[in-house]
Amino acid sequence: MNGLRACLLLWMLLVPAGISAAETLRLVADPWPPFNDQALLNNGVASDLVTTALRRAGYTAHYAQVPWARAVRGLKQGSYDVLINAWYTDERATFGYYSQPFLINRVRFLQRKGDAIVFRQLTDLYPYSIAVVRDYAYSRAFDQDARLSKVKVVSFVQGARMLQAKRVQLAVEDELVARFHLNRSLAEIGDQLEFLPHPLSENGLHILISRKHPQHQQIADDFNQAVAAMRADGTYAQILLRHGL
Structure with missing residues (x-):
């Protein structure tokens, strides 16, 4: 029983606050090569950076690719959780929560x-x-x-x-x-x-997290920390290199 409790405690420490291990974040992007495209390696360089950072932060993710207007509408409605490639506008900030920029x-x-x-x-x-x-x-x-x-x-x-x-x-x-x-x-x-x-x-390129997701700020904070760690340990540079950038 003590061993089981220890395992449960370890699991709670490793999983980001408010996020279930079974939950999958629904990522969405429009076709925008070389940043996003299902025909490219790992769905493009932006998708590769974002999914790698989220995975390192303890999240799982499912990628969907739709036209831009549909992606934005889906984020507003809460049918998607994260828009991968967003520039800042005041209007978008009303329905989405911005991460720090991860590309320029x-x-x-x-x-x-x-x-x-x-x-x-x-x-x-x-x-x-x-x-x-x-x-x-x-x-x-x-x-x-x-x-x-x-x-x-x-x-x-x-x-x-x-x-x-x-x-x-x-x-x-x-x-x-x-x-x-x-x-x-x-x-x-x-x-x-x-x-x-x-x-x-x-323009800084951000992820935009639906404000309908109850942990939108936590997801952004975890993503920002993961990107900073990727820059520090060389993972970020390696991803750009494998995409020819």
Whole structure:
């Protein structure tokens, strides 16, 4: 009996507070290679980092991949527990609890090669049409500026093809995401597009935990601690390396 009590005590110490060992966190992401994609190693680099950190923190997880709008709606409704790849917005913070950032996204504009568009501030972009992915956030100032001519598309790939076809004059995306597609599905037009030198923004990439989950803050704290430990012991760098980053 004493041995059984000791085992139970050890189990209680190892399992994060408020989390049942049988519970599985429902992770969700939209296809956003190289960060998230079921066709990639371990569902992409962001998914790999997040699931590794949660596992080290004592959680199990199930990964689902759906379009962005459905992922956000599911987090609001509580049908998903954790959105893997989220930039901060005040609106999202009303229904989700943010972790500390675990990656940094550098958002840049693309133009047709030779167009010589100059961008140093948002007012420079007022004359141009810009392909933006529906329901994505890029920067607070950009998202809220109604004077910008934004053309909503379902994906960066669609926006880049519209740019090449002269249906818009700019497209915008995280630099690593854009390079991933330009080297693969957009390879035939990649040499016709180029980045503007000045980035729009640099955004921290967070996990966003549904506030409907009773332990949302605990999950974020455990995740933050696990990521810090992964940085310290080299696991974080090893994951980036195996994804070619």
